Each structure stands twice: as C-alpha cells, then as structure tokens.
Amino acid sequence: KNRLLASVSHELRTPLNGNINFIQAAIRDANIPHYLKEKLLIPAYRSARYLLVIINDILDFSQIQNQCLRLVPTNKSIVETAKEALELIDIQTHKKELYLKLQLPFEGWDAEILTDHNRVLQIMANLLSNALKFTFHGGIILHIIPESNISITIQVEDTGVGIKKEDQPKL
Numbered sequence: 489k490n491r492l493l494a495s496v497s498h499e500l501r502t503p504l505n506g507n508i509n510f511i512q513a514a515i516r517d518a519n520i521p522h523y524l525k526e527k528l529l530i531p532a533y534r535s536a537r538y539l540l541v542i543i544n545d546i547l548d549f550s551q552i553q554n555q556c557l558r559l560v561p562t563n564k565s566i567v568e569t570a571k572e573a574l575e576l577i578d579i580q581t582h583k584k585e586l587y588l589k590l591q592l593p594f595e596g597w598d599a600e601i602l603t604d605h606n607r608v609l610q611i612m613a614n615l616l617s618n619a620l621k622f623t624f625h626g627g628i629i630l631h632i633i634p635e636s637n638i639s640i641t642i643q644v645e646d647t648g649v650g651i652k653k654e655d656q657p658k659l
Contacts, residue, residue: 497546504543508536531579538576541613548610559604566640567598569605570632573612577620577628584620587627593634601640608642615644623648 511533515525551557570590581588592598612630619628626647633641651659 491550493546493550497543497550500543501540501547504536504540508533508540511536534575534579538613541576541610544606545610545614559607561602561604563600563602564605565598566601566603566608566632567592569609570612570630570642573609573616574630576613577616580620581628584624586620586623586625589627589629591629591631593632597634599634599640612642612644615642619644619646619648621648622646622650 511529514520515529515533520529548557567590574588574590578588616628616630623646628647629645631641631643631645633643635641
C-alpha cells in the first residue's frame with residue numbers, strides 16, 4: 489500500500505508541476521487581461537499548489553513509514569512561509585465568506601529562520617485547512633509569536649465549532 493501511494497504520488501507530481509509552471513507563465517504574460525488572471529488563473533494556481541501540498545503529504549507519510557524522511561533546512565522569512573500557507577486556503581475562505589488574517593507581533597515584524605520551510609508550510613496548511621473545515625462564519629487568524637531568538641510559536645485561531653470538552657484530552 490505504501491509503495492503504491494508513493495508511486496502514484498510521484499506520477500501525479502510531474503504533470504501537476506507542469507500545470508503549475510504553465511499557469512505561472514500565463515499569470516506573468518502581459519497579453520492576458522488582468523481580470524482573467526484575477527478570476528481564473530490565480531485561483532487555478534493556488535488550487536494546483538494546494539493539491540501539490542496534499543500529494544507531498546502522501547509522499548511524506550510513505551517516507552515516515554519507511555523511516556526515510558529528510559529535512560532540508562534553509563534560511564527564509566517565516567512571514568513569507570505564513571503568507572504562502574494563507575494563499576493556499578484563500579479561495580475557500582472567500583467562498584465561505586470568512587475573513588483570513590495573519591497576526592504578527594507588530595506591523596512590519598519579520599524573522600528569517602533556519603528550518604525546513606516546506607515542512608512548516610505543510611504544518612501551517614494542515615492547521616488552516618482543519619480550521620476552515622469547521623468554521624462556517626467569522627474567520628481564521630494565523631498567529632506567529634516569537635518566543636525567543638531561536639523559537640517561535642505558530643497558532644491558528646478560528647471561530648469554528650471547536651472541540652468537545654470530552655475530546656480535548658485526546659489532543
């Protein structure tokens with residue numbers, strides 16, 4: 489089962505990456521009207537990127553099962569990573585008429601951190617997707633909280649139904 493999932497996931501990534509590249513090229517093309525980019529191409533791009541995140545999750549699960557998961561740490565802005573995560577669910581929040589915000593310690597705050605940003609992006613995307621699934625009015629806020637020079641906390645706050653009191657200890 490794991491080999492099948494890994495194989496299928498690898499086979500899906502190639503055409504999906506091709507689609508993402510073509511959509512990016514169309515978005516950059518000056519001959520394509522702005523309204524088509526905003527209404528069709530950018531939402532298609534975000535949806536394709538989100539599908540790629542899901543496929544990568546499947547591949548990661550297979551690697552975890554085989555104890556082969558590798559981290560690739562790089563220096564990058566945590567705010568940039570957070571904005572990428574928010575972009576992945578932006579379309580769905582608009583469809584549900586929810587607000588979606590990034591809450592930083594103060595205006596203009598940013599931090600370049602050494603971490604595997606793809607993994608952090610996956611974590612943020614999973615937390616945000618879960619919040620979106622159970623939020624029907626109001627919205628979602630992604631908080632980035634510096635704890636020290638080497639540590640941050642990532643929190644997702646939503647106005648969703650919440651977790652039953654009896655289920656909270658299971659977390």
